[in-house]
Amino acid sequence: IKANGKDGHVSTKYLSTTKPVTGSTPSTPEKTTTKYVNVSSGTLNMRKSGTETASIVAKLSKGTQVTVYSESKGWAKIKANGKEGHVSTKYLSTTKPVTGSTPSTPEKTTTKYVNVSSGTLNMRKSGTESASIVAKLSRGTQVTVYSESNGWAKIKADGKDGYASTKYLSTTKPETESTPSIPEKTTTKYVNVSSGTLNMRKSGTESASIVAKLSRGT
Structure with a gap:
């Protein structure tokens, strides 16, 4: 034989007609x-x-x-x-789980309004009367309702989350003091004193303090 540029003799039992697999031959990639x-x-x-x-x-x-x-x-x-x-x-x-960074389907919410006859509505940390108060909501306050259960609504109001009694929430905004009311019907009259001035008092009694003195014709 001739190998690597040199001539010589080797045992035939260590020669083959096909090239054997060696360490330098790339193997089939591992299945992953x-x-x-x-x-x-x-x-x-x-x-x-x-x-x-x-x-x-x-x-x-x-x-x-x-x-x-x-x-x-x-x-x-x-x-x-x-x-x-x-x-x-x-x-x-085998499937990628939902993680916190994956946007979830937005929760369905409804809009309601605080409807208390007087005072304020307590928004509590949980749906129970003994829970701590997170905020006090005035009449007419708009709230976002996430869910309602057992007479309590899970809400967001003024940037805070909490719970409020459903019986004090309404789907329509109630009239509040800031809502303009129907103007009172008035009449125009004139001061008619024979002499001097007319005392305008703080209340409807002769002993009330004088607010102003009004001249004839005012």
Whole structure:
């Protein structure tokens, strides 16, 4: 034979007609799957090996995408954030879970108004009379109602969240003192004193203090 520019002899039993696989030949890539961290709270520990006592390589937050190489005995061999390790398979899901950063469907709300006959309406921390008062709402205050249950409404008013009794909320805005009322019917008259001035008093009694002295013809 001739090999590497040199001539010589070798045993035929160590020669083959096809090229054998060597370490430098790329092997078939390992089959992987993509999964997501799905913890209800906190983070998921990625450990050096598939055991609870192994050292923690990284802490993975909910929704983190991971590459799964293999799964065995409740542990998955994964790669996440450029690091390799093992995590419990029960905290991995094939679909991405909803996380706090994902916009949720807006809650359906209604608009109502505080309708107390007098005083103010207490907005409490929870739906019970013994709960602490968050704010006092005056008659006519517009509130956003999230839900109603057992005579209590979960509301937002003046930038604060709390609960108020449903019986003091109405769908229409009640008249308040600031609402202009029908003007009082008046008549025009003139001061008619034979001499001097007419005392205008603070109240309808001769002993009330004098506010002003009005001349004839005023």
